[in-house]
Amino acid sequence: MSSDDEQSAGPEAGVPEQLALIRETVRRAKVPRAKPRTWRGAALAKELPVARVLVNKGVLHLDQYFDYAVPEELDADAQPGVRVRVRFGAGGRNVRDGRREGGGLIDGFLVERVAESDYQGALAALASVVSPEPVLGPELLALSRAVADRYAGSLADVLQLAVPPRNGRAESKPSPEPLPPPLAPLPGSWERYGQGTAFLRALAEGGAPRAVWTALPGPHWPQEIALAVAATLSSGRGALVVVPDGRVAGRVDAALTQVLGAGRHALLTADSGPEKRYRQWLAVRRGSVRAVIGTRAAMFAPVADLGLVAIWDDGDSSHSDDNAPFPHVREVLELRAAHGRCGFLLGGTSCTVEAAQLVESGWALPLSADRERLRSAAPLIRTVGDGELARDGAAKAARLPSLAWQTVRDGLRGGPVLVQVPRRGYAPRLACERCRTPARCRHCAGPLEAPDQQDLDCSWCGRAERAWHCTACGSTRLRAQIVGARRTAEELGRAFPAVPVRTSGRDHILDAVPGEPALVISTPGAEPIAEGGYAAALLLDGWAMLGRPDLRAGEDALRRWTAAASLVRGQDEGGTVVIVAEPTLRPVQALVRWDPAGYARRELAERAELGFPPVSRMASVTGPVEALAGFLATAGLPPEAEVLGPVPVPSAEPGRPRRPWDAPPGETWERALIRVVPGRGAALAAALKGAQAARMARGGGDPVRIRIDPPDIG
DNA sequence: AGCACGCCGACT
DNA sequence: GTCGGCGTGCTC
Numbered sequence: 001m002s003s004d005d006e007q008s009a010g011p012e013a014g015v016p017e018q019l020a021l022i023r024e025t026v027r028r029a030k031v032p033r034a035k036p037r038t039w040r041g042a043a044l045a046k047e048l049p050v051a052r053v054l055v056n057k058g059v060l061h062l063d064q065y066f067d068y069a070v071p072e073e074l075d076a077d078a079q080p081g082v083r084v085r086v087r088f089g090a091g092g093r094n095v096r097d098g099r100r101e102g103g104g105l106i107d108g109f110l111v112e113r114v115a116e117s118d119y120q121g122a123l124a125a126l127a128s129v130v131s132p133e134p135v136l137g138p139e140l141l142a143l144s145r146a147v148a149d150r151y152a153g154s155l156a157d158v159l160q161l162a163v164p165p166r167n168g169r170a171e172s173k174p175s176p177e178p179l180p181p182p183l184a185p186l187p188g189s190w191e192r193y194g195q196g197t198a199f200l201r202a203l204a205e206g207g208a209p210r211a212v213w214t215a216l217p218g219p220h221w222p223q224e225i226a227l228a229v230a231a232t233l234s235s236g237r238g239a240l241v242v243v244p245d246g247r248v249a250g251r252v253d254a255a256l257t258q259v260l261g262a263g264r265h266a267l268l269t270a271d272s273g274p275e276k277r278y279r280q281w282l283a284v285r286r287g288s289v290r291a292v293i294g295t296r297a298a299m300f301a302p303v304a305d306l307g308l309v310a311i312w313d314d315g316d317s318s319h320s321d322d323n324a325p326f327p328h329v330r331e332v333l334e335l336r337a338a339h340g341r342c343g344f345l346l347g348g349t350s351c352t353v354e355a356a357q358l359v360e361s362g363w364a365l366p367l368s369a370d371r372e373r374l375r376s377a378a379p380l381i382r383t384v385g386d387g388e389l390a391r392d393g394a395a396k397a398a399r400l401p402s403l404a405w406q407t408v409r410d411g412l413r414g415g416p417v418l419v420q421v422p423r424r425g426y427a428p429r430l431a432c433e434r435c436r437t438p439a440r441c442r443h444c445a446g447p448l449e450a451p452d453q454q455d456l457d458c459s460w461c462g463r464a465e466r467a468w469h470c471t472a473c474g475s476t477r478l479r480a481q482i483v484g485a486r487r488t489a490e491e492l493g494r495a496f497p498a499v500p501v502r503t504s505g506r507d508h509i510l511d512a513v514p515g516e517p518a519l520v521i522s523t524p525g526a527e528p529i530a531e532g533g534y535a536a537a538l539l540l541d542g543w544a545m546l547g548r549p550d551l552r553a554g555e556d557a558l559r560r561w562t563a564a565a566s567l568v569r570g571q572d573e574g575g576t577v578v579i580v581a582e583p584t585l586r587p588v589q590a591l592v593r594w595d596p597a598g599y600a601r602r603e604l605a606e607r608a609e610l611g612f613p614p615v616s617r618m619a620s621v622t623g624p625v626e627a628l629a630g631f632l633a634t635a636g637l638p639p640e641a642e643v644l645g646p647v648p649v650p651s652a653e654p655g656r657p658r659r660p661w662d663a664p665p666g667e668t669w670e671r672a673l674i675r676v677v678p679g680r681g682a683a684l685a686a687a688l689k690g691a692q693a694a695r696m697a698r699g700g701g702d703p704v705r706i707r708i709d710p711p712d713i714g
Numbered sequence: 715a716g717c718a719c720g721c722c723g724a725c726t
Numbered sequence: 727g728t729c730g731g732c733g734t735g736c737t738c
Contacts, residue, residue, distance in 0.1 A: 050738095051738095052738095055737090057737095065738085066737075066738040068738060086738085087737095088738080089716065089717070089736095089737060104716090117738075118738095119738050121738070123738055696715090
């Protein structure tokens with residue numbers, strides 16, 4: 001067949017080192033590189049006949065490009081950024097008879113067209129161009145690369161998250177004509193914040209302000225986000241807003257439509273379906289639309305000339321992607337803001353430790369209202385210790401302390417009353433009913449659980465406990481499990497028979513309720529908006545929210561409480577919130593003072609003292625015992641890296657949903673935590689990535705799982 | 715990851 | 727002599 005095949009300078013099996021040496025020498029000597037030859041000697045593109053392709057083969061050894069020859073007939077379509085199909089695989093090396101095409105067809109992205117290839121062998125030709133749509137532009141590629149580096153993951157993995165799957169029908173439709181930039185908006189309710197007007201003006205003037213925004217309670221924040229977007233658009237730049245879920249996205253979408261009119265922004269959420277979603281994404285990529293509101297995956301939206309990235313409620317766990325390499329929206333948007341002149345807005349009714357750190361380090365400025373403004377916008381918060389029981393018969397039936405009971409009764413005279421109840425199964429630990437000491441296994445001190453609400457089992461060692469008694473006070477009674485929203489609804493409904501009861505929870509989430517008196521029972525995060533605001537709210541079972549064995553338990557509880565309390569009228573209008581939780585606890589006090597930023601600052605100081613994230617950067621490495629040991633021994637970690645453990649990790653617990661970092665059932669895995677000081681995170685990620693790559697290339701043993709910023713250390 | 719190439723021992 | 731074990735290394 002082709003003489004090219006016989007003259008192939010391809011790798012000779014058996015002398016790889018020599019070959020590598022030769023290649024090195026050749027390169028250094030600047031010997032003119034071989035012009036591309038294909039296996040069949042097909043006609044090639046006249047200009048830039050080499051395509052650098054990122055092969056989409058998941059966890060391949062290394063992130064590297066492979067060169068392919070561009071056949072003449074694909075020349076026009078094979079532009080940088082398009083999806084291509086190529087032959088890839090060892091079979092392709094069987095060149096002797098020239099008959100084997102070898103390798104299977106796999107997908108890839110054409111990254112770049114160049115004149116010559118570094119590769120010494122004969123190039124295979126691109127098999128086809130999937131579509132001429134250039135979906136992977138240079139900016140998105142650079143961002144994906146940065147994210148892969150930040151999370152010690154592969155570029156291919158990140159691209160899977162960043163570029164939506166192709167849909168032919170969506171691609172064939174033209175995107176609408178872009179509208180001209182709008183005029184700069186008036187500051188509106190941003191005037192309520194000290195630096196609010198200045199922030200908006202900076203965006204409108206093409207600046208790149210960075211702010212951590214503690215939003216006032218009440219219904220104005222979607223509009224405030226929309227105004228920030230409008231200000232950015234008015235400067236001729238694009239804007240991107242990421243929120244935790246579709247419901248919130250819908251609210252901001254509505255506000256954007258109100259502020260910008262139709263056609264200037266795209267809504268990018270999972271629940272719009274693949275075709276519509278891809279159409280929206282294409283409209284953004286093609287520059288038809290310059291503003292994006294969306295959920296997690298929208299963090300990669302290819303908005304051109306970004307002037308603002310914004311995240312709402314960064315403490316919500318859905319901002320953390322659950323696919324490798326598990327990037328977090330806040331971190332990705334930070335990376336985006338760091339490139340070019342791009343503003344950054346992180347907002348919420350509460351404050352995460354990470355957000356506090358952005359302020360503490362001076363990277364972002366705080367954007368908040370003064371105490372006076374806050375006092376009138378926020379409801380009055382009252383606490384009642386959860387041991388305090390009602391005297392009133394009806395209150396007792398509903399298991400409510402009397403203050404809570406009165407608040408509900410009074411509130412119902414003036415409007416709807418919200419009752420926040422943790423989800424059933426949310427309480428991770430059983431505790432003594434009298435003294436709240438956690439119930440632990442007498443053999444291994446693991447937490448006890450009551451899977452069928454009858455018998456007690458240890459969730460670590462599985463042993464049954466038949467005769468539990470509290471080791472602290474001797475009581476034999478355990479705290480009842482969290483009562484689900486449904487049962488709470490039934491009981492409250494009986495206690496207030498004249499009032500309608502609505503529930504909102506996981507399977508059935510209400511978006512809004514009217515302003516008439518009603519009891520609205522909701523799990524955290526599912527609270528409907530009330531027209532005119534709730535007259536009162538009751539936050540139940542605070543002990544359960546705080547009892548989780550998690551570094552974030554306090555921060556998370558406070559976040560859920562402020563979110564619910566923000567839906568209640570300000571105390572000017574008589575809005576009241578009663579929280580049933582120990583008033584001496586710090587998160588409870590932070591709620592009473594409405595000072596989430598102060599709480600986060602204090603947490604941050606404590607984390608700094610203890611060397612916990614985010615003040616240090618942590619990575620977890622998980623895998624079978626020998627694999628993990630081997631990995632750690634050869635990883636070449638930065639000298640100051642501190643390895644904690646390894647300790648055994650429980651395999652996936654039956655019944656609980658399996659998380660990506662759980663060991664497969666029946667296998668014994670271990671986990672090591674690796675900690676470095678701030679500023680060495682990139683070096684740590686690079687070392688881990690390098691070690692993993694070396695491991696894969698050697699094909700040695702089981703792979704280990706690497707996770708930067710593991711969410712479950714506790 | 716696949717998959718071929720290659721260098722060793724037991725079979726028609 | 728040849729078939730096939732899996733150990734090594736490459737895939738443009």
